[in-house]
Amino acid sequence: MRISVFPKGDLDALVVHRTMTVFDWIEKARVLPADGLELYSGMFTETSDSFVGRVAESLAAAGFEMPMLCASPDFTNPDRDVRKAEFDRELEMMRITARLGGAGASTRVLSGQRHPEVSREQGLDWVVEAIENLLPVARELDVTLALENHYKDGTWKYPEFAQKSDVFLELIERIDDRAHFGVQFDPSNAIVAGDYSADFLDLVIDRVVTMQASDRSLAPGGSLDDLRQSDGTIGYSPLLQHGVIGQGLNDYPRIFRTLAAAGYDGWISIEDGVNGMGEMLESVEYLRQAREEYFGGSTEVRVQKHEEARSAAGFASIAQPALTSPREANR
Structure with a gap:
């Protein structure tokens, strides 16, 4: 298992205020004893070959791999032109993923926003159509589309269309490909959706290809019943607070046992740092x-x-051997 990190605490600086660049984040992350960095589409202020090449050089110089690039397409937007633009942007992120991460690296894919005028069936049809049309390019590039049980991209007005487990499960069941499509599991997002995260993992474990790790704790005076009554529709409830992994509501021992028993020895990307790099460490x-x-x-x-699915589909293994010299922090 290899560990990567995602700059949850610096995301506004990186993609909203633009007071920090992707190169600044790579340098800042050098102090962490992690193996890789997960990047985000909003970090790419430009997507030229030269810019992406500079990112690749910066990652290599810092000793990091890039196992996943997070993108947030809105495939449920009622505007056909917007859906087309979102599709094209996802393709662009897939090509960057292949350049920075190589064969087997993952590009996150989302369903889209829960636009009130879009029905469940219509939304599912649009999302499945988009992902099915992305898959030939995923096969050509040999990258994996990883659908996350997400809450809401920071730039979105509405929560995730497939936030609730029943919609999410129906969506993945409608996509047969298991060689270049799978699930990115985020336990904290399951909690926000009103599910027990370890129970949700049991439902998707056969299709998990990547994982993000974060943790949430209840604010003083809050209860799980209060949280469930929010039904996951008001976003990150004020009852939930960010914190160090292993100190919150997620049952990580059970989650890790489930992963290990299923033969998951892949990347786990830490989504933390909201309260500073000390907690990220x-x-x-x-x-x-x-x-x-x-x-x-x-x-x-x-x-x-995932290896079994790739083999059955005629694709080469993307497994990687143990690191001969694991990256150490430059302290």
Whole structure:
């Protein structure tokens, strides 16, 4: 299992205020004993070959891999032209993923916003059509589309169309491809949607190709019943607070046992840092300890179910051997 990090705490600086660049983030992350960095589409202020090449050089110089690029397409937008633009942007992010991450790297895909005028059936049809049309390019580039059980992109007005588990499960069941399409599991998003995250993992474990790790705690005076009554529709409830992984509501021991039992020895990307890099470092250290306890200290990358699906479809293995010299923090 390899560990990457995502700059949740710096996202506004990176993509809203533009007071920080992707190169600044790569340099800032050098202090973390992680193996890779997960990037976000909004970090790419330009997508020219020269710019992407500079990002690749910066990652290599810092000793990081790039296992996943987070994109947030809105495939449920009622405007056909917007849906087309979102599709084209996702294609662009897939090409950048292939350039920075190589074969097997993942591009996150979302369903889109829960636009009130779009019915469940219409939304599902649009999303399935978009993903099915992306898959030939995913096969050509040999990247994996990873659908996240998300809440809401920071630039969106409405929550995720497939936030609720029943919609999410119907969506993935309508897409047969398992070689270049799978699930990115985020346990905290399951909590926001009103689900027990470990129970939700049991439902999707056979299709998990990547994972984000974060944690949430209840604010003083809050209860799980209060949280469930919010039904996940008001966003990140004020009852939920960001915190160090392993110290919140997610049952990480059970989650790690489920992953390991299913042969998941892939990337886990930490989504933290809202309360500073000190907590991000604590989360990395927690994952490093979990790697020893639940994954036998493995720094390989091998997702058994995904490997089986690729083999059955005639694609080469994307498994990676253990790191011979794991990246150490430049302290």
